Amino acid sequence: MSSHQEVDDQMVLISQYYPGIYTQLMPAEQGAAKPRRRRKKNKGEGSGNGVMRKRKLSQEQVNLLELNFGNEHKLESERKDRLASELGLDPRQVAVWFQNRRARWRSKKLEEEYSKLKSEHENNVVEKCRLETEVLKLKEQLIEAEKEIQRLLERGGSDGLSSNTSPSSSFSMEPPFLGGEFGMEGLEKVFYVPESSYIPEMEWAGLYNYM
Amino acid sequence: MSSHQEVDDQMVLISQYYPGIYTQLMPAEQGAAKPRRRRKKNKGEGSGNGVMRKRKLSQEQVNLLELNFGNEHKLESERKDRLASELGLDPRQVAVWFQNRRARWRSKKLEEEYSKLKSEHENNVVEKCRLETEVLKLKEQLIEAEKEIQRLLERGGSDGLSSNTSPSSSFSMEPPFLGGEFGMEGLEKVFYVPESSYIPEMEWAGLYNYM
DNA sequence: CGGTAGGAAGTAATAAGATGA
């Protein structure tokens, strides 16, 4: 993408011979000689006769234009005329150059945005995967904890059953909690649900409401 | 992005008057009349004389070309020549049309990919957020479960302490477990770490190693 | 109102390097 766009500076311009108002004029296809290396059968083409077509601003001209473009992508007519006379170009050409340059800039920017977004996206995919495994792991651990609690309760027998002497008796297993998307739909059966579940510090659980 | 590109079909082509080999020839800028609506000062430009510039293939021609492009984006010379004679165009023009069409297709595709990726990315961000809150919630619940276990253990006094009679004694709190990124760095102090933590079915925990 | 200036999008064609047969 950058192999041949800053190298054409030395002998590319056949039209250095035309330092006139309109910079580069390529020879017609069948004017006298064909300096083209390829395109051997380009007869006709220019409406049947030797028509000059200008091509390629010189590197100097492009440099100055590029410099001005770097400062400001828009082009007021004053700057346009000044640039045109500095470069020996038609003001029209300067305007066209800026328009094309803006278009190029836009598509390049799109490409940059794309690759930026892409890497960001890939990071997010990795993150998401990590979070999913973490969720699985935590759920597994919760199940183990529940088993432990069950065992301890069964062992404790006719104890106070720890009704609600401390805030730690709050074990919330809301219906949509363990369900969905992880193939663990049946696991909530393992839990005994104490049915008394509100933790004052869990207001953020309301964030689920937008799903 | 789609407001004015399929509407130019009725009276745009001044050059319907030239059904010749080279389809459309726009009148020169100062040849005889200026059918242009603007661009009053487009003198010179065509190297200073009345130069015809062909423009705009007819809609019929574009239709056929588009049809062929839909079948296959590449153009073998056989098909090129056939198309050229069918359309009354120079084979060169057909080749150019295909080249430009491919370039247009690529940039359009990039744009599509971009918006697709963008929506996908936004979905992922939402998912990630959801998972993060879920992780927080699960950690909170784990803490509560641990508290519960502690309470039960303290109450049970000199019991068997449930050494390892069942696989449920596996409660793993590895060092990097509750740390990082969630502002809960201090919470693992709440847990008592049994220091004997391996669950045979948790090999996927190794997925953390790449973080 | 009309006419002009200018921007954005699309299009045709050219230029030059790379590639494959």
Place this chain on the structure above:
DNA sequence: ATCATCTTATTACTTCCTACC
């Protein structure tokens, strides 16, 4: 190595649209 074709970049132009006088 020559030739055709591809890709990428570039120039110029057309059409549509908006704003301004």
